[in-house]
Amino acid sequence: MSSSTQHLLVATAALGAVAWLVGVAVITIGIARARNAGDPDATVARARRMRTVTLALTVPGAILVAAAGGWYVLGRDLSIDPNWWIGTALATWLVTTFGSTFGRARQLSLAADRAGEHGTDDEDAQWRIRRVDLIARGELLLLVVAVVVVVLQPTAPL
Secondary structure, three states, rough: OHHHHHHHHHHHHHHHHHHHHHHHHHHHHHHHHHHHHHHHHHHHHHHHHHHHHHHHHHHHHHHHHHHHHHHHHHHOOOOOOOHHHHHHHHHHHHHHHHHHHHHHHHHHHHHHHHHHHOOOOOOHHHHHHHHHHHHHHHHHHHHHHHHHHHOOOOOOOO
């Protein structure tokens, strides 16, 4: 793999990671601010907007990270054994993507639909939004840890 291809893959993975991380931060902050305001209408409206953020930023970001990062690792014949940061990145991607990112838009839609049927102050609708908020906070924490580990690459030669 040429040096320019490696640089392009690293830049693509970094762009995806930034989009993913910023998207999750926007979702976490947006839902938390709406919930703290105590206005159920605003919370449900914000949840609907956060569905768009999920589909526009976090899902494409996660896919970019997987595609570019995977191609980079395979192209350089890196293995997980001596480079444990690769395993950390892969495990974090799997947990956050399948545990949160890919299901978030559906969960927010279900909460908004429930609020539309039963009113924005419906306890179940508000709990669904709160659950998305809690899961997104966990995802944000894992993503920050993964980005730090991958950037530092503790087992990479100096």
